[in-house]
Amino acid sequence: MKTLGPRISFYAGFVVGTLTLSVFLRQLWFERQVSTLARDLDYQQQLEEEKKMWKKEGSALYNLKHPHHIGEDSRMADELYKKVRILCWVMTGPKNLETKTRHVKYTWSRHCNILVFMSSVDDPDFPTVGLGTKEGRDQLYWKTIRAYHYVYEHYADEADWFLKADDDTYVIVDNLRWILANHTPDEPIYFGRRFKLFTKQGYMSGGAGYVLSKEALRRFIEGFKSKQCTHTSSIEDAAMGQCMEKVGVLAGDSRDSFHRETFHPFVLEQHLTFRSFKSFESYCYYPVLEGPNCCSDMSVSFHYVDAVGMYLMEYYTYHLRAFGYRYRYQPPTPPGYSINKFESWDAGKKDKKLEQKLVHPDLSRTDKRQNEDPPPVDGKDGPAAAEESASEDTEATVRGFIKTHLKLPEDTVKNITFDRVHRIGAKRTRTGRPRPIGAKFGHFKQKEQVKSRGRELKGSDLSMNNQFPKEILERHKVLFSI
Amino acid sequence: MLGDVCSHSKQDSWLNKDWKDRRTTGGTTVVTLLVSAIMLSDGCSFMKGMLLGGVFCLVLSFLGSFNFSSESSTEDHHHHHIYAPTKDELKRLSDSRVEELKNQVRVYCIIMVQPKTLVYWATVLDTWSKHCDNAVFYTSESSKALEAVDLNEKDDWARLRKALIHAYENAGDLRWFFVAQPTTFAIIENLKYLILAKDPNEPFYLGNAVKSGELEYVEYSSGIVLSYEALKRLMTMFKDEGQCPERTHTLWKMGEDKQLALCLKYAGVFAENGEDRHGKGLFNKQNVVNMIKQSMQDNPTDVVEGCCPDMAVTYGGMSPNQMHVMMFGVYRLRPYGHDFHDWLTFYPPKDSDND
Numbered sequence: 001m002k003t004l005g006p007r008i009s010f011y012a013g014f015v016v017g018t019l020t021l022s023v024f025l026r027q028l029w030f031e032r033q034v035s036t037l038a039r040d041l042d043y044q045q046q047l048e049e050e051k052k053m054w055k056k057e058g059s060a061l062y063n064l065k066h067p068h069h070i071g072e073d074s075r076m077a078d079e080l081y082k083k084v085r086i087l088c089w090v091m092t093g094p095k096n097l098e099t100k101t102r103h104v105k106y107t108w109s110r111h112c113n114i115l116v117f118m119s120s121v122d123d124p125d126f127p128t129v130g131l132g133t134k135e136g137r138d139q140l141y142w143k144t145i146r147a148y149h150y151v152y153e154h155y156a157d158e159a160d161w162f163l164k165a166d167d168d169t170y171v172i173v174d175n176l177r178w179i180l181a182n183h184t185p186d187e188p189i190y191f192g193r194r195f196k197l198f199t200k201q202g203y204m205s206g207g208a209g210y211v212l213s214k215e216a217l218r219r220f221i222e223g224f225k226s227k228q229c230t231h232t233s234s235i236e237d238a239a240m241g242q243c244m245e246k247v248g249v250l251a252g253d254s255r256d257s258f259h260r261e262t263f264h265p266f267v268l269e270q271h272l273t274f275r276s277f278k279s280f281e282s283y284c285y286y287p288v289l290e291g292p293n294c295c296s297d298m299s300v301s302f303h304y305v306d307a308v309g310m311y312l313m314e315y316y317t318y319h320l321r322a323f324g325y326r327y328r329y330q331p332p333t334p335p336g337y338s339i340n341k342f343e344s345w346d347a348g349k350k351d352k353k354l355e356q357k358l359v360h361p362d363l364s365r366t367d368k369r370q371n372e373d374p375p376p377v378d379g380k381d382g383p384a385a386a387e388e389s390a391s392e393d394t395e396a397t398v399r400g401f402i403k404t405h406l407k408l409p410e411d412t413v414k415n416i417t418f419d420r421v422h423r424i425g426a427k428r429t430r431t432g433r434p435r436p437i438g439a440k441f442g443h444f445k446q447k448e449q450v451k452s453r454g455r456e457l458k459g460s461d462l463s464m465n466n467q468f469p470k471e472i473l474e475r476h477k478v479l480f481s482i
Numbered sequence: 483m484l485g486d487v488c489s490h491s492k493q494d495s496w497l498n499k500d501w502k503d504r505r506t507t508g509g510t511t512v513v514t515l516l517v518s519a520i521m522l523s524d525g526c527s528f529m530k531g532m533l534l535g536g537v538f539c540l541v542l543s544f545l546g547s548f549n550f551s552s553e554s555s556t557e558d559h560h561h562h563h564i565y566a567p568t569k570d571e572l573k574r575l576s577d578s579r580v581e582e583l584k585n586q587v588r589v590y591c592i593i594m595v596q597p598k599t600l601v602y603w604a605t606v607l608d609t610w611s612k613h614c615d616n617a618v619f620y621t622s623e624s625s626k627a628l629e630a631v632d633l634n635e636k637d638d639w640a641r642l643r644k645a646l647i648h649a650y651e652n653a654g655d656l657r658w659f660f661v662a663q664p665t666t667f668a669i670i671e672n673l674k675y676l677i678l679a680k681d682p683n684e685p686f687y688l689g690n691a692v693k694s695g696e697l698e699y700v701e702y703s704s705g706i707v708l709s710y711e712a713l714k715r716l717m718t719m720f721k722d723e724g725q726c727p728e729r730t731h732t733l734w735k736m737g738e739d740k741q742l743a744l745c746l747k748y749a750g751v752f753a754e755n756g757e758d759r760h761g762k763g764l765f766n767k768q769n770v771v772n773m774i775k776q777s778m779q780d781n782p783t784d785v786v787e788g789c790c791p792d793m794a795v796t797y798g799g800m801s802p803n804q805m806h807v808m809m810f811g812v813y814r815l816r817p818y819g820h821d822f823h824d825w826l827t828f829y830p831p832k833d834s835d836n837d
Contacts, residue, residue, distance in 0.1 A: 006527040013531025014538070021539040049783040069792075069820075071569065077819025106785065111817075174817035268815075272806050292836040297814045311774045311785045316811030319792045322613075322671035323566075324824040328837070331818060 053110070059129045060155065061105075061115040067318070079337060080177040081113065086211070087159035088112035089147050092128065092167040093135045094121045100167040101126070103310040111173035114159055118147040140206070140236035145224065148212075152221050160185035162217050165209040170305040170313045175298040176211065179254055179262065181334030185214035186466070190244060191252040193263035193301075194285035195237070201251040202285045203241020207303035208263040210240070212249075219247040255286060257332055260296040265303050268313070271295050297329045395421040398439050405462060406453035416450070417442035424467075438467055562754035564688050566793065567679045572825040584826060586682065587674045588615040590656040592649050594642065595664050597625040602664035604628060605802035609809045612831045613670040615656055620645040639738040640728055643720060650713050657682035659713055661706040667800045667808050668705055671828045672793045676756055676764065678826075682709040687746050689796075690765035691755035698753045699743030703798035704765040706739065707756070715749035722748075762791040767798040770808065806836075813837035 055062040068074055088109055092101045101117060105126075109115045120139070122130030131146040133139045144164065151162055161180050165171050183189060190212045192204025204210035212220065220243060223229035229243035244251065254262050264271055271294040281288050288294075305313060398421050403413045419440040441447035454464055572580070591614035595603040603619065607628065611617035619630035622641055631648060635641040642661070649659055658677060662668055680686055686709035689700035700706045708716070719726045726745035730736065736744075743753055756764040766773060773789050781788030800808065813830070814837065830837055 009528040010531040013528035014535035017532035017535025018539045021536040073821045178818035315786045323675040324826040324828045
């Protein structure tokens, strides 16, 4: 009996020792897991990642990586990126930077040409611009006014279109370019989700985002300078709409060719599933369509998108797809952007005939267009000085014209590059009058330089102007008659 | 002195060292403990016991350390993976062969519903199931609202069996079968792409393959894919009441997906995991929102890339609204100017307006 006591206590001690140490070790193991996780989420690492993604110039961000997929043909998108330059400015505040704005930075805003975050407070690290206002709903119009002034002052030359978005707006910038490619930045026009009330021509919903052309922005700034526009109210979107109307900027129709809306004031789920209600309908300028026709395939924006929603939208837009699926809606190609030159891109023998028929429906039209209707912008026409001959070198004619009549130095003229130069219009054999020459410049700056010499032609029978396709000229007629 | 030894803090030596170092220090500590245990042979037996207990535990944990830390990885360590064909592989095929394959890869969808999940049932009917070559709904009991094959069966496994038998008998010339639940969203085109170059006269049983003990099975809520041959063998297996009984009378019920795996295993058909070339699973039992939330924690600088595959086939646990959104996201929404020029074209179904 005497030996039993110590033996029991031995076994008891054994059990206790095993249990305590096993609990202890398990705890240690979890701690190790957690600590490695913490190391991975190290702040320093994040900063490193960001440096590789963005180029910071003052408060503007330029995306370096310009997200692309392997095996993707994004030549059309790339061309639009170059030609339709969009500056995105995002309305935010210091409290939202980590919870909302960060996710904007990591998703859709990477597709903008230039990105600026507007806040009440300067933050050189994020970076955000301090607009010198307070925070709050009543400050929205002040922030908008100041933001647009800031953007005009610093980046007017670097972009063609100027988009305003909230930090809970998701924007598909590629689709915005698709819409805007049908217009030029010289047009006084702005686009968004068109609402009626408060203004004759309607105004654009603030939350769904709106985009001003360069001319519209210029007129907005001028409007404030001349006191035509003032801080009329704190309801940012309505007030903006009133100013736009005053300075003669047109409220554009952003719907697709099936009349489906592209800018949306709510999240995708709501638009797809809700049954229309009167108060919403009373706001919308165009008739509200329910179900899948609520939203265009080429949708541009959604509002009230939370952090998870940002990544979800990015996944749905740029990543998740159905292999080989032939979409029902084939968006029409914007004028001047021909698909046929992309034909040679790895178009394999499989379904090629089918693809040509379906994916390039404008094939025959674009061919003709190239001969009759040179692309908009960068064009220049006017009755040519020289008589035309059957086999003339139109490019040499134009160069001669620039040297002689516009009086630009020979070296400058030599350096000018043209993509295309040719006579426009049907041959007028009867009247014998020379046809205008259209010249597509290789560089925007060179065109601007040549254009600026226009005053040299004063008093002569020669003229020089931008050339726009028919649709845009029609639109100009409407605008300038206001 | 006893007190010192008894309260000897082994803690410090562990906390400050790396795992690799810990093993060597662990070894030495074990030895010292043993020695001290022996030295205390004339001291308190309780303490001796405790020390030895601790030593015993340490030894065990060392031996089991591989199992400990790689709990999750053994699940992923599948022996069988199924990948979609690469672009080069497809390019090498002739036009007629591609057409043949496209015809061969037509899918019979088996959607297991119940009147209590009516809203989900209606949503599946209205969304992705329209992309199946033949979508048949199998219900446990009839519903006045929607049409389905009434199996009149409450038992889950028995119901699945009946549905599979019915599908086999009514397959027509379809050679692939996809079993889904009403909370599953499937992108049939991506399924077809995955199995494009696979022969349905070979036994294929694929989806999100997971292991439970010794049994490797395809998880139910992320969808189960069966080739004609696999289903045919299953039919034979169903006749064997010994190995593959219709009703189990055990106290605990094995999930019907595990039951299916067992029957198939006896028929020589093994589960395979459908994944993309980056190793991402194409069949997901979680819904996409949860997966993104998880990725926001795990990869905050690369949320979407680190989360979900581009050519995902299924997501489980989807609510009806989430399904409508995914339908739009897959078949409608896209960025202008980006094309993939896939080697195959799948056309939209007739009489449908949400795709």
